[in-house]
Amino acid sequence: MGNEEQGAIYRDVVRAEWVDYNGHLRDAFYMLVFSFATDALLDAIGLDDEQRRSRHRSVYTLEAHVNYLHEIKEGVAIEVIVRVLAHDTKRMHLYLEMHADGHTGPVAASEQMMLHVDTNGASGPRAAPFDPDVIDCVRKHAAASAMLPPPSYTGRVIGLRRERSQVLGS
Template sequence: MPDETPLVVYRDRVRAEWVDYNGHLRDAFYLLLFSYATDVLIDQIGLDDATRRARARSIYTLEAHVNYLHEIKEGAPVRVDVRVLAHDAKRLHVYLEMLTDARAEPVATGEQMLLHVDTSGPKAAAFDADIVARIDALVQAQSRANLPPATHRARAIGLPSPRPR
């Protein structure tokens, strides 16, 4: 996906300390990369560090799902694209795709439900009007971009129930 899209983009490289005994990126570090990408989103919607401190506001993660699709190795460049699937007065539902130069398709995908929080409580709080305006503008731009479907969205984990004997 080219960078001209309205996706929020985070770039990094798989570091030696992130690699496991198989020579692959450890499962926990996929989530770390998704977390860093979410930080870029938070800054982009206007909740940078200075604003968070001044307003006593932040974003907490309520839920996260990761799909590990392909292994990646030390040194691989990675790009995480973030899109907002939905939002309401206090929450953001985001979809993340991790890509590397070696593959056209994602090596991992993630979904997160994020909550806007008044940190003086802490308690859930509605987004301020300027933040809502930025979120709306981002969602509209992503909608106009005709992005490919969020293929791994809303996947559930589980095994089939055993059949009675």
Template sequence: MHALKTYETPVLAEWTDYNGHLRDAFYLLIFSYATDALMDHLGLDEAHRAATHDSLFTLEIHLNYLHEVKQGEAVEVRTQLIAHDRKRLHVFHSLHRAGEDLALAASEQMLLHVNLEGGARSAPFEGVVLERVLALAEAHRSLPRPDYVGRTIGLPG
């Protein structure tokens, strides 16, 4: 099994800086679109959100910029489910040039399943969404743990 390809796009001119490189903020935009696609894959699509008021909130993100990305390049995001519990997903997104293995950026994320009815409250995964979370976890169980998971920021000392 491989990580799930969740998003692909060309790097648009309006996303780049004066050097023709992808701006910092747009790496996160691309990873955000990948999270949206993951939600769709898990059954948390627009119709499900409208019917149940369930969604995912991002609790934490770690973003590593590994290699420069230039205007016009075709890139794709691959997503791996690292772990989950009743209400949370620990996911890893990696950004690649389309069809290439080298990771250009990495984003580790913690996502919380919420119900928005009557105020946002954490809620356990249920029904088809739970089934798909469990299926993805099983499919990704044998994948190696990515190098950029569990890192902290700090100076050696």
């Protein structure tokens, strides 16, 4: 592992309670690890827990795609590299890769769309522009991410190829 130059932001070890009946990291816990990594990104851009509370701001996940590339077992050290692929005034398009000891490439990848919200609205949370200091940090992360090779697992669509004989009504 040791991907600091690529923006490794979250490290952990596969915990016993995350392992399924096959002895591997349970599919839902890949997303949990990615969620912890996005929390670490929030800390890095100035939206740690204290700032989220005092500013009445948060970030919600709008969409997430997960690619399960390799099984990993209990006790394996993992790290997640988080990249900001794009952003606008209210959203971030993220790419996350999970790496594990003993594997040369990623064991999982996730592409996510995040929305910045004002949590103090009278009618509930509403989309809101990032505060100036936060958007500045987002821009810095995006610029650093742009210097890296293109991500391997983005823009994928889920589905089966349809052949003539499988189309309904044929």
